[in-house]
Amino acid sequence: MTSATHSSLFPQVPTAADHAVPPRDADAVLDGLDPEQREVATALHGPVCVLAGAGTGKTRAITHRIAYGVRAGILPPASVLAVTFTNRAAGEMRGRLRLLGAGGVQARTFHSAALRQLQYFWPKAVGGEVPRLVERKIQLVAEAAARCRIRLDRNELRDVTGEIEWSKVTQTVPEDYPAAAAKVARETPRDPAEITRIYGTYEQLKRDRGVIDFEDVLLLTVGILQDRPDIADQVRRQYQHFVVDEYQDVSPLQQRLLELWLGDRDNLCVVGDASQTIYSFTGATPDHLLDFRTRHPNATVVKLVRDYRSTPQVVHLANGLLAQARGRAAEHRLALVSQREAGPEPVYQEYPDEPAEAEGTARRIRELLDAGVPASEVAVLYRINAQSEVYEQALADQGVPYQLRGAERFFERPEVREAGVALRGAARAGANDTMLDAAEDLPSQVRAVLGTKGWTAEPPAGSGAVRDRWESLAALVRLAEQFAASRAAAGDGTGAGLAEFVAELDERAAAQHAPTVEGVTLASLHAAKGLEWDAVFLVGLTEGMMPITYAKTDEQVEEERRLLYVGVTRARVHLTLSWALSRAPGGRASRRASRFLTGLRPGSGARGAAAGGAGGIERGSGSRRKRRGPVQCRVCGRTLTDAGEMKLMRCEGCPSDLDEALYERLREWRMEQAKELGQPAYCVFTDKTLMAIAEAVPATESELAGISGVGRRKLDRFGADVLALCAGEEPPGKAADEPSDEAADEPSEG
Incomplete structure (x- = not known):
């Protein structure tokens, strides 16, 4: 059967919000499911293993399975525990279940479920209050290292903290760490003996202060259930049916907790995809998923391969990527079959340097937005968070709003906190609040309240702090509409x-289940897991970054391939893969595209035409730039490679002839410009660019244009003001009075 036929029989997988009317009975819950999803939904007894590829509707299948069981009277809602790995996924699952008539089902993360049980049973099992939970262990690890007289830099501190977390989820005690790390060929950030000492001291510090960390929540719950059969029996009487999503990411500790919850029963449904195992560094392993049928020979196994998310072109690339994979997970890969209409071919783009790559990406995003694609449906995904800065600058230059995933939490933003206080006050006032007199329903009430905090029906211009605040409030308005x-x-x-x-x-704040904020998403590939967008830009795809330099073993390299696969399968329609030949403008073009693209992009191998489709490789427009020679320090003559130093034309440590008074005048002027534009200050000029101007003190337009960070557009817009300030004069006029949307149509050269 062709994908077109499939598409006509089984519609695109909807979200819970798509259900205008709740199912009238148990059989109606099954409406709209494809044959494999229906098989999952009706398999209510015994162990069930669902092997679900990306975009195949696994959440739909398992939520309908739970709802069908509840509506049919087979699964009492309070007896079901659905477990997943993120608060967002758990919140989405709860929302879907509520709309399907199964609102009494518990849907939680492993840590959330364990913490509730720990808090409930601690007085009975141990006595007293549960120890305080430490949310950030890194400070304690730093103190432990100091007590051991071991000096760690910031990166080492983070990595050693990761080693402690890995040890705990693999149930490795401090003295066994060196042997355990050697057994799995783990590349340790410091000598294993040093990590053992820090780990042991860290544990002692926690005991001395009566605190626990997140891994302790699981460990202590496991300990109580193992040592107290009466408590284990009480938990098992409460929960008799278990569903585990993303089962390929289960750690040995989580698997042990699951086994204790189950006891000798087999009412377990697991869902996963070995090809999306990307968290092995945290202790996750697909072995539990791959060995499920060995442990449960009578298990019902269902494969979901109909991809409702991505176009055939995107799916073709994803399948081609996995076809080159090796190892145990690769042996169990699922060949996806797209159920969508054909779309554009993936685009491969090569750029001369990273700034050119960022600028080219931002221009293409601006084109998509101008064509009607919402900003919230576009994502730029990279391997490490440090890659985000250049894309933040490029998007700001194009006037494109963006949000950093993994940065400040939504419910911790000042404007969201203020909005919560205002909404809570209006709710208490009720009918006595005159502000709500003309509001007929919940959404209009929320609009009225948030109108006092800066929300308007039309968004403000620009992409700075004012727009960020408005986007947060607009997300609350949309959430009110969805809730009603x-x-x-x-x-x-x-x-x-x-x-x-x-x-x-x-409830959402407690679970950190944030609503969608309008803005292009900037995120690492790891943070993008479980999400999807209409358009995805996979950037920085060079050897050394994808796969990352420290991926040494075959197994580690294969996990990097799976990480790229996850990135590819986030895209619904538009997919662009790009890389840069050098880090900075004028640098040596010594980089090469990721090995994972060999045989997929045209001209990169014998399999290029067959596996890669017709998607063409394009040279980024930045590659037409005139290449500059090496940039040398104007003080000592050393060749510069750091972008900040190249902007200053000198080494950070070399003497500066900065005109400090001019620098302060430039900063004050920039602050005024940014305020009037409603943009962050760096969108006018970065600190480094202002410093370079204050050191060079240009007298002519050509001298100003020669400073890195002053492109044609910024020269036209701000040049007269800057030259006047350099001459000790007042700026002739405010650039912010000029039409602000002109810049959106021009490529950024700054």
């Missing part, structure tokens, strides 16, 4: 008032 619609669909429209909405916000 879901309550109405569930037949509970009367329960969609401000008080109920505030309670929903509190």
Whole structure:
């Protein structure tokens, strides 16, 4: 059967919000499921293993399975525990279950479920209050290292903390760490004996202060369930049916907790994809998924391979990428079959340097936005977080709003906190609040309240702090609209008032289940797991970055391939893969594209035409630039490679002839410009560019243009002001008074 036929029989997988009316009975829950999803939904007894490829509707299948069991009277809601790995995924699952009529089911992360049990049973099992939970262990690790007289830099501190976390989830005690690390060929950031000492001291510090960390939550829950059969029996009487999502990411410690929850029963449904195992550095292993049928010979096994997310072109590339894979996970790969209409071919782009790559990516994103693609449906994905800065600058130069995934949490933003206080106050005032007199429903009430905090029906211009604040408030407005619609669909429209909405916000804040914010997403490939966008830009795909330099063993390299596969399968329609030949402008073009693209992109190998499709390789527009020679320090003559030093034309440590008074005047002027533009200050000029101007003190337009960071557009826009300041004069006029959207149509040269 062709994918077109599939597509007509089984619609694109919807979210819970797509259910205008809740299913009328158990059989109606099965409507719209494809044959394999229906098989999952109706397999309610005994062990079930669902091998689900990317975009195949696994969450839909397992939530409908739970809802069908509940609506059919087979699964009592309170007896079901659905476990996943992120608060966002757990929140999404709870929302879907509620709309399917199974709102009483518990959907939690492993840590959340274990913490609840620990808090409940601690007084009975141990006595007293549960020790305080330390959310950030890195400070304690730093103190432990200091007590051991071991000096760690910031990166080593982070890596040693990771080693301690890995040890705990693999149930490795400090004295066994060296042997355990050697057994799995783990590349340790410091001598294993030193890590053993730090790990042991860290554990002692926690005991002395009566605190626990996140891994302790699992360890202590496991300990109580192992040592107290009466408590284990109580938990098993409560929970009799288990569903585990993302089972390929289960650690040995989580698997042990799951076994203790289960006891001698087999009412377990697991869902996973070995080809998406990307967290082995944290202790995750696909072995539990791959060995499931060995442990449960009578298990029902269902494969989901119909991909409802991505176009055939994207799926073809994803399949081609895995076809080159090796190892145990590769032997169990799923060949996806797209159910969508054909789309554009993936684009491969090569650039001369990283700034050119960022600018080219930003220009293409601006084109997509101008063509009607929402900013929230575009993502730039990279291997490590340090790659984000150049893309932040490039997007800001194009006037494109963006959000950093993994940065400040949504519910911790000042404007969201203020909005919560205002909504809570309005909910308490109720009918006495005159501000709500004209508001007929929940969304209009929320708009009225947030209108006092800066929300408007139309977004402000620009992409700076003002726009960021508006986007946060707009996300709350959309959430109110979705909340009211879901309550109405569930037949509970009367329960969609401000008080109920505030309670929903509190629940989401506790679970860190944030709403969608409008803006292009910048995220690492690891942080992108479980998400999807209409357009995805995979950037920085060079040897040494993908695979990363420290991926030495075949197994580590294969995990890097799987990481790229995860990135590819985040795209629904548009997919661009790019790389740069050098780090900085004028640098030696010594880099080469990732080995994972060999045989996929045209002209890169014998399999290029067959596996790569027709997607063409393009030279980024930046490659037409005139190449500059090596940039040398104007003080000592050393060849510069750091972007910041190249901007200053000198080494960081070389003497500076900075005109400090001019530098301060430039900073004050920049602050005024940024405020009027509603953009971050660095969108006008970065600190390094201002410093370079204050050192060079240019007298002419050509001298100003010769400073790195002053491109044609910024020269036209700000040049007269800057030259006047350099001459000790007042700026002739405010550049912010000029039309701000002109810049959006021009390529950034700054």
